[in-house]
Amino acid sequence: MDVDLTAPPHRPDPRPATTGREIPHDQLDGFSPPRIRAALVERAEALPDVFTGPSQVSEPGSLALRLREPRGPWDAFLHPSRDEFGHIHRSGFLHLTLPREIIPPLAAAGWVEPHPISRRPEWPDTIVMLYAPRDESELDLVTAALHASWRRASDQLSTK
Numbered sequence: 001m002d003v004d005l006t007a008p009p010h011r012p013d014p015r016p017a018t019t020g021r022e023i024p025h026d027q028l029d030g031f032s033p034p035r036i037r038a039a040l041v042e043r044a045e046a047l048p049d050v051f052t053g054p055s056q057v058s059e060p061g062s063l064a065l066r067l068r069e070p071r072g073p074w075d076a077f078l079h080p081s082r083d084e085f086g087h088i089h090r091s092g093f094l095h096l097t098l099p100r101e102i103i104p105p106l107a108a109a110g111w112v113e114p115h116p117i118s119r120r121p122e123w124p125d126t127i128v129m130l131y132a133p134r135d136e137s138e139l140d141l142v143t144a145a146l147h148a149s150w151r152r153a154s155d156q157l158s159t160k
Contacts, residue, residue, distance in 0.1 A: 003144035005102040011110035011138070016093075016131055021116045024059065025095065025129055032092025032132040036139055041088060043143050047150045056081040061090045065146075071155035075124035085153035086146065092132030094142070096149045100126060111141065 016030030032040065044065050045052055055064040057078045070076075070083040076097050078084045086096025095115055098106070103126070106112045115127040130146075133139040150156075 003141050005141075005144055005148055006105055008106055008109045008111060008141060011131070011141075015110050015113070018113065018129065020113075021119075023116050025115050025117075027089070027091060027093040027129065027132055030132060030134060032134060036133050036135065037088070037090075037092040039139055040092065040133060040142060040146075043139075044086075044088065044146060047147070049154060050150065055087040056084050058087050058095065059089070062087040062095075065096070065150075067150075067153055070153060072153040073155075075126045076149075076153040077124075078127060079123065085149050089132075094130040094132075094146070095127065096130060096146065097124060097126040097152065098128055098130075098145060098149055099152050102145070102148060103128060106130075106145065111145070 017028040019026045041063060044050065049068045051066050051068060052063050054060060055062045064084045065086045066083045067085065076085055086094050088094050103112065112128040112130050115129055117123045118125045118127040130142055133142040
């Protein structure tokens with residue numbers, strides 16, 4: 001899995017329908033099949049220093065991705081949590097923070113959209129919805145983005 005997030009492939013098919021500028025910010029179609037979501041959760045749980053559980057900032061059914069020792073900057077986390085850098089919703093889409101330099105190319109290629117709360121000045125502008133992966137190829141790109149989020153929250157240097 002070697003995905004260049006600064007020049008990602010275009011996501012096949014139109015973007016899924018979402019609630020857009022509304023909160024709660026939900027993906028309305030194009031969900032992950034159960035086996036793909038399970039693989040995504042498994043990959044997330046395999047990240048060093050990550051633990052999962054109920055989200056501190058989202059609906060009860062979403063799975064929080066939290067760090068035991070968060071070291072990243074303020075804009076690497078979903079506030080008011082101090083250690084949750086993302087969460088996976090039951091239908092497979094994620095809300096997470098991403099390094100700023102990869103958000104525009106991922107958005108242009110049809111993989112992400114800004115979270116409505118990120119438009120408010122008191123919230124990080126790094127919070128996005130990453131659409132649910134529907135197959136292995138999409139899972140690889142989503143996993144690469146998840147790794148970039150984890151690296152930023154862990155205060156690792158590389159974002160590729």
